[in-house]
Amino acid sequence: MSRIPRVPAQRANLLTKLVYRYTRRRFGAVPDPMAVAAHHPKLLLASGIGELAVERAARVLPASVRELAVYRTAVRIGCSWCVDFGTMLQRNEGLDIDRLKEIDDYRTSPRFTELDRLVIEYADAMTDLPMRVTDEQVAELDRRLGHQGVLELTHMIATENQRTRLNHALGITAQGFTSGEACRVPTP
Incomplete structure (x- = not known):
């Protein structure tokens, strides 16, 4: 159990619900770090954008x-x-x-x-x-x-x-x- 609880989908704002939907489809579940970060939707969004950008940019190494x-x-x-x-x-x-x-x-x-x-x-x-x-x-x-x-x-x-x-x-x-x-x- 994390020190800060997950934000359940029913209490999430629209943006967070969209993030949950995307990650559930992609990974089979909503990653706990995202569900905890949902307490701060702006940081959740910033982190998600950063992760996607790094994923797309990091293609030099095998x-x-x-x-x-x-x-x-x-x-x-x-x-x-x-x-x-x-x-x-x-x-x-x-x-x-x-x-x-x-x-x-x-x-x-x-x-x-x-x-x-x-x-x-x-x-x-x-x-x-x-x-x-x-x-x-x-x-x-x-x-x-x-x-x-x-x-x-x-x-x-x-x-x-x-x-x-x-x-x-x-x-x-x-x-x-x-x-x-x-x-x-x-x-x-």
Whole structure:
């Protein structure tokens, strides 16, 4: 149960009802972070527009790289909702979600490529407090992904840091988009 309750559809304004309808069709349920954010309809709208814009713009990296970085960030911070939702998104993209069970062993697991390992290390470095990103990390990622790829990767990790920290602070936990298909983060 989140620290702030969801806004039920019957109490939602027209805009929020439209958001609920869209997300229910797209994801099979209204995501809890949206239902909680519905208490502030202007922020809900701003967040939704921002998420759609990022989704449409982030097309330089392969989905497997982009989603792996986002997933690792959620695991690292401990947002069970983001882990749950991220697993569903990867499954829907046709990506290998079985490898997510081995994400903590990424350095030795044969399920991760050398690029995957660099991406995971970068996500960890960006997520740690204080951040510990190095010039060498960025240079190697730039060599492999190019400027646009590094910018997209960095943006996606930073965006997931925002999402996971917001959800974690509000006590929003796994909603059931997956059924234990990947790593499960302990709920607070």
